[in-house]
Amino acid sequence: MNSDADDSNEWTLWWDARLAAMESLLGASHDIVGHGTIPFQLGPDLGGTADIVYFHHHVDGIVSVTAELIGNEDQVPSSMGNYELAICSRDDDDWGPNIIGQLAHYTLETPLEPGETMDIGPATPEGSTIAAFLFCDYGQFQVRGQDAGIILCLGITADEPHMCRNGARLRVESLLKSEGVFPFTDLYRKSVV
Template sequence: MNTETSEDLYDARLKALESLYGESGDMVLHSSIPFFVGHQLGGAADIFQFKKHIRGIVSVTFELIGNDQQKPNRLGNYELAICHRAEEDWGPDLIGRLAYYTLEAVLEPGQTMSIEAAVPEGSSITALLFMDFGRCEVLGEKSGVLLCLGITAEELQLCRQGKRLIVEAALKDQGVYPYTDLYRNTITLPK
């Protein structure tokens, strides 16, 4: 992708994301300090928001697909996404900062990450479960989007006990997926 201009990459990335989530309607949350400045100086990824894919908002980073510094996962280069039922600053801010982590480590669907220190006080969410949230091609390269789904401590424990697929199915069956609800009850597993 190095021979393409940044404008070509921007257009191709937006086209790919809109093919997955519908028109963005130019809903962009620009970081006050650009991503390329680095996280040490407070930089964060820009976030595009999509309001036509689900009842709520899909927020997606817009810095990683086509970024040669990112360590690709099995989706290829990938962006991070988080979904909320209504306007929410916490989730987009989290993935905007978490984007830097993907330059140092590979995040794969099915993995979890503890985020207790990063959640608002009183939140029942203590971790993220990463899930495949769409695949696309950008300038001839396979790419994807990794959903960052907030889960409770009990759900994290079940995932670590090898019951991740059961947790994922219950999150979907009980209407939690794809949303990160900061103040929700733990899912009920089937007997």
């Protein structure tokens, strides 16, 4: 066998195992995969974005999950091992999948950990009240014998990351759940704090 065939076979093995693990947590994936116009491997400078897999049966909405990171030796592992990024929306919107597709490159340099926040205000649509992501452990599993998982990128308003960073993250998560926000990123919502 030649090297290209070996690479293709290895890619297929990782894809199938990664997808099976995500489906064990999120249910069957949608038939359509969102492929980046420019492949992820070409890097962020050329506009490469991660492929996205969509799950329509896990929540009353859509869970979009990157599908390029588990098994990618270039990703800096977090406490979960390798991980994919997810975002939940109540309807079919492009902003969420696009932002996690781009954010995937960041994980090749810096690990993201559940409980951390990241300011994203300049990347949000005009008029959005979302100012940051709160990263949440959305599930852990094994893929081809390696620890792996999904980190939910949950959009939070400007007041909410301040509470998270001042030791009240669990309170913020509890409020987001009780107010029916979690696990969705609602781009135009009022703060829960």
